[in-house]
Amino acid sequence: MRKGFIITAVIILVALFATIFWFPFLWWAGLIILPILVLGLVDYFQKSSNIRRTYPLLGRITNFLEEQRHVVQESLLLNRTEGKPFNWIQKEIVYKRAANTLMNQPFGTQIPYDQVGREWFTHSTYPANQINDDFRVLIGSSHCSKPYSASILNLAGMSFGSISKNATLAFNGGAKIAGFAQNTGEGGFTPYHQKYGADIIFQFGIGYFGCRDAEGNFDAKKFTDIASNEVVKMVEIKISQGAKPGYGAILPAKKNTKEIADFRDVEQGTEIHSPAFHSAFGNDVEMLKFISDLRTLSNGKPIGIKLCIGQKDEFESMVKTFAEKQNYPDFIAIDGAEGGSGAAHMESLHWAGMPIIEAVHFVNGILKNYGLRDEIKVMAAGKIISAFDIYRMLALGADTCYSARGMMFALGCVQSLKCNLDTCPTGITTMDPSRVASLVVSDKKTKVANYHKNTIEGFKELLKSMGLENRKGINKKYILRLMNENGTKTYQEIYPN
Structure with a gap:
């Protein structure tokens, strides 16, 4: 992969200069391709990241996903009960109460009652009519x-x-x-x-x-x-x-x-x-x-x-x-x-x-x-x-x-x-x-x-x-x-x- 990248980079550079030489109006292609090749060469010669050194350019995608792993999970991948330290249900309670908006939810709880550690409070058959407490x-x-x-x-x-x-x-x-x-x-x-x-x-x-x-x-x-x-x-x-x-x-x-x-x-x-x-x-x-x-x-x-x-x-x-x-x-x-x-x-x-x-x-x-x-x-x-x-x-x-x-x-x-x-x-x-x-x-x-x-x-x-x-x-x-x-x-x- 590493040797292949250098060979590919050389071929692309030669092709790029040849294209610009024969077709000067395509000069803008260099502005797009050259920075990408430079990044690839930096990856190829750097020593801190094994992945980027083995897979120039492509390794950057892996590093980016690792750095943004939590954001991607929170935004796209996790369901309502999986987020840590707080799941979406907990956050939603705060968001709705802070916005003073609709504070109820349909279709039942998404927190399973058969999960070991699950907690709940016991209600009364005869709820109180009013509260006498300033808290x-x-x-x-x-x-x-x-x-x-x-x-x-x-x-x-x-x-x-x-x-x-x-x-x-x-x-x-x-x-x-x-x-x-x-x-x-x-x-x-x-x-x-x-x-x-x-x-x-x-x-x-x-x-x-x-x-x-x-x-x-x-x-x-x-x-x-x-x-x-x-x-x-x-x-x-x-x-x-x-x-x-x-x-x-x-x-x-x-x-x-x-x-x-x-x-x-x-x-x-x-x-x-x-x-x-x-x-x-x-x-x-x-x-x-x-x-x-x-x-x-x-x-x-x-x-x-x-x-x-x-x-x-x-x-x-x-x-x-x-x-x-x-x-x-x-x-x-x-x-x-x-x-x-x-x-x-x-x-x-x-x-x-x-x-x-x-x-x-x-x-x-x-x-x-x-x-x-x-x-x-x-x-x-x-x-x-x-x-x-x-x-x-x-x-x-x-x-x-x-x-x-x-x-x-x-x-x-x-x-x-x-x-x-x-x-x-x-x-x-x-x-x-x-x-x-x-x-x-x-x-x-x-x-x-x-x-x-x-x-x-x-x-x-x-x-x-x-x-x-x-x-x-x-x-x-x-x-x-x-x-x-x-x-x-x-x-x-x-x-x-």
Whole structure:
């Protein structure tokens, strides 16, 4: 094939020059054929791709299909239940609710009931007539002087820089319209988080972006300036996240623009390394001291921690310390191992951390065992899309939920999986101005608000169908899972108290 290509190329070149010599008016043929031959010769002599070297030109088609494999599958090949991480049915739920359009479907479910692992809820013979619940949760322990009333569905942390300016603005506008909280992510507190006046959960992580000194350590004064802002309702310390628990992070130099550098308190154009551990504390007792300091600096606002559950004994030891010291965070945000990230290490993405269902049940049980369940609220994050997803989390013990990718679908995300390449086609996870401009804030903020509103309405209808008038009746016994070909179990049986 390789030798044949060279022979063919030589023949074509000779024929091309002969044709142009005898028929000068066909000069344009050279403009078409010469670039193709040049590409073929480049393929022939390059050494990085075996396929292109063996099959010049044709190998490029294979490489292109490999690079666009997910896009082709999502667009043309997969049925409604096969897409990953989210299938079309899940995406369609968000798209329809965001568009506030026809939110029903004919001809029955396409999710087979005989598939092991299939879950469903049990309805009542006598549905409830009305719902008496505002679906808000007061977050703030007895140590907190300014508790916050949060929606049961909020925007999970997504930093400006990992998402675009327009995406951040649309989320802020949507959160304000629908009345839920926007988590800043660990990339700092920006004017885009303040534009429309939505409630803000200020998150900082191991890099202390937005509240760090020149050496990268926590800066109390900068934190106080942020925490004292009226729109900041709670503070979240990120210890770890679902997609890469226990791993550090890198902000590439090419993404570290002047604007991002200013918001993150770093030097423009440099590669920023965030370690996997905090410099402000290194054990449970030091963390409690840090939380107490933050409460004072924020003038009594709720302070929480975010983590993905790993080694169970470590978490239980942490909660035991909370009980012994009678000091604790106001909330714990649990990130499931199935959580997303713009970029994560291969091993951590696929194999690290506890899944959200197991994690929420575990955390709820440990807090109960040490008598802290009424003091510490639990927030759950990990592929929360539908009202059924919310019900599962609340039944297992969560008080509220976070959604990131669900909210991204409301912005128009198509799951192209290009979040880490700065080539997002929808303008959500890119800093490319031409792509960002594709995301129209005035339209998308309304769609984000619609998605939240209609999901809460869906949750109300779900509760009514179960004969429940409020959240107090939520119970694990109302969820069933097909365990094998011969039987099912309720969540109460699978996850006993």
